[in-house]
Amino acid sequence: MTNPERYPYQPEIIKTEEENDHFLATMEDLLSRSHLTPEENTLLELLVRLIENFENQHYQLNVSTPRSRILHLLEARDLEIGDLVPILGSSELVSQVINGEVKVTREQAEMLGKFFHIDGSLFSGE
Structure with a gap:
């Protein structure tokens, strides 16, 4: 409780x-x-x-969607898309995730969850 x-x-x-x-x-x-x-x-x-x-x-x-949640959290915390490069590993991958070209993997979802201090499962799946 x-x-x-x-x-x-x-x-x-x-x-x-x-x-x-x-x-x-x-x-x-x-x-x-x-x-x-x-x-x-x-x-x-x-x-x-x-x-x-x-x-x-x-x-x-x-x-x-995971993509819209990422964008919302970035905006709400006054962060830039580039702030995700250290989390996801490359600007190309960040761009692909933001543009919906690739889905967020379970491992990436966990890293995003740690970065935003929320449950990573909010970023996995569509």
Whole structure:
């Protein structure tokens, strides 16, 4: 069980646009921090999945993919695509991933997860 004093938000299934907006703001707040506690990392992972679930159900045209998650996290953390070169190994590979020419491997997903401080499985599969 988590400590409610260290885990102040209680995520729940998102049912309305207002709830989605609230959790998006909470997620953005977490993404803006340079260091997250283990509880905040867990919360961030839960929020990403809850928001993704809501948006997949309500916005089929804007389906989240590993590529779109990478781009969103880069933007939210004010990073450049080039910041991924040390993670993925080459600018060519980064370009191929960003352009959707190659899928992220399990190992790359784990490295991206460590880089962004979230669950690497969010970057694998389409």
